[in-house]
Amino acid sequence: MTTPSERAEQGRAARKRVPRSAHGRWIPSSQRPDPVGVLERQAQDRLPDLVPLRYGRMAASPFAFLRGAAAVMA
Numbered sequence: 001m002t003t004p005s006e007r008a009e010q011g012r013a014a015r016k017r018v019p020r021s022a023h024g025r026w027i028p029s030s031q032r033p034d035p036v037g038v039l040e041r042q043a044q045d046r047l048p049d050l051v052p053l054r055y056g057r058m059a060a061s062p063f064a065f066l067r068g069a070a071a072v073m074a
Contacts, residue, residue, distance in 0.1 A: 035072045042071055 002010070043051045058068035066073060 035069070038072050039069060 039055075043054075046054070054068060058065045
């Protein structure tokens with residue numbers, strides 16, 4: 001088990017290897033499906049009256065969105 005000061009030093013060393021500015025560089029794969037398209041395809045198999053309720057609940061918070069959009073995350 002490492003001490004807090006050892007973990008802090010490991011973190012500083014990691015930041016030197018990969019600066020924070022590099023964390024924002026993300027290019028999605030060209031094979032990545034459109035997330036809105038995934039949700040729309042799912043909505044086709046659901047009761048039409050309940051789809052707006054689902055989307056409303058998903059809009060409540062980022063956590064609620066992730067819970068409702070498991071297919072997007074997969």
